[in-house]
Amino acid sequence: MGLVLRSFATVNEAGAALSEPGARYLGGGTLAVRAVNEGDVSVHSLVRITDPQLSRIELSEGRARIGASVTMARVAANPGIAFLAPAAMAVGGPAVRNMATVGGNLFAPAPYGDFAVALLALDAKVDARKDMPMERFLETRGALAKGSIVTAVSFALPSEGGFRFRKVSRVKPKGTSVLSIAAVIEEDPDGTIRSARIALGCMADRPIRAHAAERALVGSRRTEQGIAAALAVAGEGTHPVTDPVASAWYRAEVLPVHLRRLLLY
Amino acid sequence: MPKVPVQFALNGEEKAEFVESGTSLLTLLRDKIGDTSPKGGCHQGTCGACSVIIDGELKLSCLVLAETCGNASVQTTGGLAADGVLHPLQRAFLDHFAAQCGFCTPGMIMAAKALLDRNPDPTREDVVEAISGNICRCTGYEPIIQAVMAAAQGNSQRVA
Ligand SMILES: Cc1cc2nc3c(=O)[nH]c(=O)nc-3n(C[C@H](O)[C@H](O)[C@H](O)COP(=O)(O)OP(=O)(O)OC[C@H]3O[C@@H](n4cnc5c(N)ncnc54)[C@H](O)[C@@H]3O)c2cc1C
Ligand code: FES
Ligand code: FES
Numbered sequence: 001m002g003l004v005l006r007s008f009a010t011v012n013e014a015g016a017a018l019s020e021p022g023a024r025y026l027g028g029g030t031l032a033v034r035a036v037n038e039g040d041v042s043v044h045s046l047v048r049i050t051d052p053q054l055s056r057i058e059l060s061e062g063r064a065r066i067g068a069s070v071t072m073a074r075v076a077a078n079p080g081i082a083f084l085a086p087a088a089m090a091v092g093g094p095a096v097r098n099m100a101t102v103g104g105n106l107f108a109p110a111p112y113g114d115f116a117v118a119l120l121a122l123d124a125k126v127d128a129r130k131d132m133p134m135e136r137f138l139e140t141r142g143a144l145a146k147g148s149i150v151t152a153v154s155f156a157l158p159s160e161g162g163f164r165f166r167k168v169s170r171v172k173p174k175g176t177s178v179l180s181i182a183a184v185i186e187e188d189p190d191g192t193i194r195s196a197r198i199a200l201g202c203m204a205d206r207p208i209r210a211h212a213a214e215r216a217l218v219g220s221r222r223t224e225q226g227i228a229a230a231l232a233v234a235g236e237g238t239h240p241v242t243d244p245v246a247s248a249w250y251r252a253e254v255l256p257v258h259l260r261r262l263l264l265y
Numbered sequence: 266m267p268k269v270p271v272q273f274a275l276n277g278e279e280k281a282e283f284v285e286s287g288t289s290l291l292t293l294l295r296d297k298i299g300d301t302s303p304k305g306g307c308h309q310g311t312c313g314a315c316s317v318i319i320d321g322e323l324k325l326s327c328l329v330l331a332e333t334c335g336n337a338s339v340q341t342t343g344g345l346a347a348d349g350v351l352h353p354l355q356r357a358f359l360d361h362f363a364a365q366c367g368f369c370t371p372g373m374i375m376a377a378k379a380l381l382d383r384n385p386d387p388t389r390e391d392v393v394e395a396i397s398g399n400i401c402r403c404t405g406y407e408p409i410i411q412a413v414m415a416a417a418q419g420n421s422q423r424v425a
Contacts, residue, residue, distance in 0.1 A: 003287030004267065005332050026330075030310050033328040036287070037308040046287070046330070073322070093398020094376065096310060098322040099329070174397035 027104035068103030121182035276344025302343030313399030365403035
């Protein structure tokens with residue numbers, strides 16, 4: 001059984017083609033075509049959408065909306081969302097970033113999905129057939145209705161300096177994640193933490209929130225003592241993956257170390 | 266297997282081919298057109314040996330479906346030398362011993378070209394970043410970095 005590529009101008013037309021058996025959506029193809037090259041014969045057709053709307057980045061009224069077909073390279077080059085450049089630059093090397101899409105990253109299994117970690121900390125909304133908050137989307141992404149297509153993600157722009165991101169890898173400058181962490185921290189003028197959202201990559205089969213650590217931070221400050229309680233519960237609810245990069249044990253051990261660095265520096 | 270037409274420019278030369286749907290650009294270039302400069306190292310996106318420049322952007326031809334390249338401009342290392350004169354990057358790779366087995370070289374040169382096209386005066390860090398998706402098992406990378414820096418400075422001669 002060979003492979004067929006089917007191109008459509010609109011999301012609606014593509015949806016029908018995607019509902020057929022063996023059909024898979026094609027974003028940048030860095031995972032989908034790789035799977036085919038590796039001999040995944042369950043894929044009979046790849047379905048892509050050429051609608052330029054999916055490749056837009058729109059900024060208005062303090063919100064950003066990034067089309068699903070926008071590549072990591074385009075995110076990194078957009079001055080309106082410059083705070084996200086480190087997360088986009090964390091995905092693969094230059095060629096991968098010219099191909100890898102935002103939509104595809106939402107589906108990338110651990111140890112991939114570094115950009116999705118950033119979007120989870122931003123509490124992004126995922127536009128699919130139904131709009132969904134990022135956390136809910138990630139919980140259900142394996143069971144999305146056949147033919148579901150993500151068209152965009154959108155989020156409120158964090159305040160200046162409010163977004164933090166760190167990818168930990170052993171190979172520099174480019175390497176697969178031991179883990180990645182993103183946080184959106186809002187602080188009062190006196191430094192008291194008003195709200196905190198922390199997202200972790202590689203600490204489960206999908207990016208997850210560190211809810212216990214978030215709760216421990218609120219009302220506290222970003223000092224050694226102020227974050228101690230959050231570090232102590234950072235691993236709560238995590239099920240780190242084991243892969244050739246690191247064991248689950250190692251990931252659990254180093255998570256508080258890197259969370260501390262993320263919060264303090 | 267359905268065959269689909271694809272028309273694109275390869276190193277400035279118009280190509281019109283029929284490919285089996287789902288064929289990678291790498292397979293089309295190597296097996297049908299006969300430009301064997303892009304190499305198939307892994308077919309997984311990890312080695313960078315298949316790197317080509319499509320419409321000005323560095324991409325991995327093993328993961329690009331040929332049919333998606335309609336009307337595109339594709340550049341490969343095979344098209345760099347003009348009238349028997351090597352491109353400055355090729356010259357610099359020779360002069361700096363930046364190739365041993367040579368398998369990574371065409372991909373490295375494309376990655377370097379994509380950098381220099383955008384940034385003619387790169388720092389060492391820029392060069393390291395630019396070739397970070399390309400694996401070399403022979404040189405230890407240092408001669409490659411030296412070669413790219415030298416080519417950028419218009420000075421391909423090896424410094425003693
Ligand atoms: C060498 C290499 C290095 C990499 N390094 C990293 C890394 O450091 N960090 C990282 O996070 N990832 C990495 N990746 C993985 C991958 O490149 C990225 O996760 C990328 O963002 C995936 O996007 P894509 O557009 O290529 O997805 P595709 O391969 O096109 O699609 C991936 C999956 O998502 C589905 N899909 C894609 N878009 C949509 C949509 N809009 N709606 C519904 N379903 C969709 C596809 O059907 C497919 O199942 C790497 C990959 C390679 C080959
Ligand atoms: S053959 Fe394409 S990246 Fe290795
Ligand atoms: S010269 Fe042999 S792989 Fe680079």
